[in-house]
Amino acid sequence: MTETHRINSQLKRAYQGEAWHGPSLRELLNGVTAEQAAAKPIPNAHSIWDLVNHIIAWEQIVKTRLEGKALAEIADEMNFPPVTDTSEAVWQATLQSLAASNQSLRDSIRQIDDARLEEMVEGASYPVYALLHGAIQHDLYHAGQIALLKKALQ
DSSP states (O other): OOHHHHHHHHHHHHHHSOOSSSOOHHHHHTTOOHHHHHOOOSTTSOOHHHHHHHHHHHHHHHHHHHTTOOOOOOOHHHHSOOOOOOOHHHHHHHHHHHHHHHHHHHHHHHTSOGGGGGSBOTTSSSBHHHHHHHHHHHHHHHHHHHHHHHHHHO
């Protein structure tokens, strides 16, 4: 098994299950309604929906960087895309975008050779290895926040 295969497996587990730490993102989001996703039960904190949009954005940013494109500055609107329509249909589309984003990033990881893991990310001071592990850590960090927001909604 290659290192990129292991990284891919960890990203998949963080998103869809069989994760060592506990519930995956998909497991945490299962059954969450648009109303719950848009709610802000903790003052001055993001909503579940905000966090899902943020995760999607960063999986896309990681994919872009993995493709060798430098991103100097991430605008606020890109970092935390605003939720402007809180309908159930748009929430379901957001969940589908999360699934597609995760799959797209994993597809990109499958295309790289382990030798690329030591290469520096274009425009950054860290290697591809750190970029990919950072994506996993980022998803799990926000999964923990989502778990707490769900508890706060009860």
